[in-house]
Amino acid sequence: MITVEKLTKVYGNGDSAVTVLDNLDFSVQQAEIFAVVGPSGAGKSTLAQCVNLLERPTSGSVIVNGENLSQLTEAQLRAARRRIGTVFQSDGLFSRRTAAENISLPLDYLGVTRADAKKRVGELLERVGLSSHAKHYPHQLSGGQRQRVGIARALALKPTVLLADEATSGLDPASTASITALLKELRTDLGLSILFITHEMETVLQVADSVARLDNGHIVESGRVVDLLRDASSPLGRDLNPAKPALPAAPDETTWFVSYTSAHVPSDWVTRLGEALSSPVSLLGASIETIEGAVVGHAQVGLRAANAEAVIRQAQKLGLDARPAAAHDLASTTVAAPAGQKEPVA
Amino acid sequence: MSALHANVNDIPLAGIPALVLPALGETLIMVGIVMAIVVLVGVPLGAIIHNLARDGLFPNPALHSTLSWIVSVGRSLPFLILMVAIIPFTRLITGTNIGIAAAVVPMSVAGIAFFTRIVENSLRSVPPSLVKVAKASGGSSFQIICTAQLGEAIPSLIGGLTINTIAMIEYSAIAGTIGAGGIGYVAVTYGYQRFDNQVMLATIIILVALVAAVQVIGDALVRLTTPHSAARVSRRSVRRPVLVP
Structure with missing residues (x-):
């Protein structure tokens, strides 16, 4: 030691x-x-x-x-x-x-x-x-x-x-x-x-x-x-697993940034989230790692206009942190950004 | 052209080997003794000066510049002048100022100064990271100098030793002018003072052959001690029979 x-x-x-x-x-x-x-x-x-x-x-x-x-x-x-x-x-x-x-x-x-x-x-x-x-x-x-x-x-x-x-x-x-x-x-x-x-x-x-x-x-x-x-708020955490370029959301969808915050996120969370919100979930991009036997990472998903609070609440139930993707997230992830480019530190 | 004509006092052709071969033996003894002294003193001295420098193993700027200055003085004097200048010192050590023993002293002084710089230069070319590795592996300063510095610099040191040996063969010829014996003495007394061109030519041929032989042996040793080129040499010798039908 x-x-x-x-x-x-x-x-x-x-x-x-x-x-x-x-x-x-x-x-x-x-x-x-x-x-x-x-x-x-x-x-x-x-x-x-x-x-x-x-x-x-x-x-x-x-x-x-x-x-x-x-x-x-x-x-x-x-x-x-x-x-x-x-x-x-x-x-x-x-x-x-x-x-x-x-x-x-x-x-x-x-x-x-x-x-x-x-x-x-x-x-x-x-x-x-x-x-x-x-x-x-x-x-x-x-x-x-x-x-x-x-x-x-x-x-x-x-x-x-x-x-x-x-x-x-x-x-x-x-x-x-x-x-x-x-x-x-x-x-x-x-x-x-x-x-x-x-x-x-x-x-x-x-x-x-x-x-x-x-x-x-x-x-x-x-x-x-x-x-x-x-920890979705950790700059070091985000640098360790930076967001990769993702597809832009369809015109009637908004992009959400979803991170795993618990060790018990069900592997079919995309389906479950869609069912809970009665709206299809489009997977636009994801960066998922397995560390110590549990999955960690984040994904960008496109959701049809829904109550933002409901999205956050339903995601939380699944062990996820969901945020509407901020302008700078979109800028660094949906534009053809070079792979591995670091996100600006929040 | 007249100088090229055979002189009545010239040594007959058949007599040249009897004159030149013992002289070659003397030169080899002189250079051999000098090189032994040069290596014994020059290697430790070069290693010590290298490690007294600011980024060395035992930095000491004052001692470093003193020793470095002494070596520079030894390097800066032309050999002929150095040889004459230290006659009192030579006589103190050998009791004489003519002959092989007397030549060995100034040649060693000049050779040590020369080789010390070569050792320093070789050690400087070893990556400093290896000294760190050796330190972290628990080596003492002496162990680090032997393994990480001198050990890694061996091909470069041998290359320097070759240059140094050739310089000493040249110095032995200069020492010949003060009656040191050897090829240089024969060249000066017969070739220069008696205009015996055959003897002159013979000494030139022997010196050229001697220097070439030292260079060839030195180059071969450098290759053998460098794993990279040693491997290439052995690969080439394996391939050759395949190419010949």
């Missing part, structure tokens, strides 16, 4: 001081994947370096399994770093070492005997599904395979905490999916606390249990991913 308390990092001093991280507070539970997402320059890489102790925080603390890491001497730091596995962006492999030799690096530094190291490397290669690639050099591996080697190396010393710093950035969607699946598997099997730092919203949705948005050194919003997605 990682706890970050009042973490502040200031570069420079006096008038030229720049506060990169300002009083961050969050914690990552055991067997939880906690994503920190934010644009470039938000302080993500500084946060990563403070957590794996490559940078000392100006104030505040990083506590791993009850041990405060921010007050250690240089020698203690080196030992403490071994308890945190770090997965770097894909360029982090030694080009002159094979996959097995790269994984063995932390074991070599620790002075593990050759036989023990070999055994552990074998286990790790199997764990990440690369047993047949042990003797391959990084340039002979695909981006996804290189990142698997990076994950295996981070796990070499059996850490309880894993820090993934832009671990899927620069990978193609299929490789990203396989890496996030591997991280989730490791989280469950080994009970790892994983801090996943990224700028990619889509990856957060794939991998994270909880998420915090870092902007200008502050955490502006955070929570469990499902909760944020079910």
Whole structure:
């Protein structure tokens, strides 16, 4: 488990001081994947370096399994770093070492005997599904395979905490999916606390249990991913699952924006809503995900002129939040907007 | 043209190997000893200066600029001048200022300054992210220098070592002028002072062959130590028999 308390990092001093991280507070539970997402320059890489102790925080603390890491001497730091596995962006492999030799690096530094190291490397290669690639050099591996080697190396010393710093950035969607699946598997099997730092919203949705948005050194919003997605008023929730382009409603219909706010939305809600309102429901567009076994997401539907209050009430009964689509929703969703374009924050 | 005519004092053709081959042996010994010293001192010195820099493992701007300045002085003096200038130092260490031992001292000084810069330059070309990886993996500064810096820079270091060795062969010829022995000494005394063109030509051929051999070996070692090109070499050698009918 990682706890970050009042973490502040200031570069420079006096008038030229720049506060990169300002009083961050969050914690990552055991067997939880906690994503920190934010644009470039938000302080993500500084946060990563403070957590794996490559940078000392100006104030505040990083506590791993009850041990405060921010007050250690240089020698203690080196030992403490071994308890945190770090997965770097894909360029982090030694080009002159094979996959097995790269994984063995932390074991070599620790002075593990050759036989023990070999055994552990074998286990790790199997764990990440690369047993047949042990003797391959990084340039002979695909981006996804290189990142698997990076994950295996981070796990070499059996850490309880894993820090993934832009671990899927620069990978193609299929490789990203396989890496996030591997991280989730490791989280469950080994009970790892994983801090996943990224700028990619889509990856957060794939991998994270909880998420915090870092902007200008502050955490502006955070929570469990499902909760944020079910909260129709959450900007972060809407960015995690942005509305995709939808069809315009027929002339006699109005467009409604419907979001899942409960885990118990019946899967035939379109029919049920139509029956309850005695009016057909046209499905114009939808973006639905299954997270933790429950469906979350939103849809745009077209409804014949009906009592707005009745629509909202009937939707609520089904576990849905319905709002007449606002002008800006229509602008960003019905016009041929580029896929993935973020909605303006309300 | 008259200079090209055979001189009465010229060494007969058959006598040239007996004169030149021992000199080649002396050159190889001289350059060998110098390169051993250069690597033993230059690698650690280059690594230390690299890591004393602002973004190094143990930054220390004052010490960094002092050492860097000393190396620059060693680099800036032409070898002939350096060699003469440090004669007192040479005599202090070897007790003499002629012969192989005396040549090794100024050659090592110049070679160390040269190679230190080459090491620094090679280390600078290693991605800094690897040092971060090594730190996060729990490496000590010494381990990080050996694995993430020198280990990754080996092909580049070998390339630099090749250039450095060739420069030392050249310096050994200059050292020949102060009676250091070796090919340079033969070239100066027979070729230059006695206008013996055959000896001159023989020394030139030997120097060209020596430098070419060093370059070929160096290039081969660079390829062998670079996984990317080593793989390409082995693939090519596998393909070749297929192409031949």
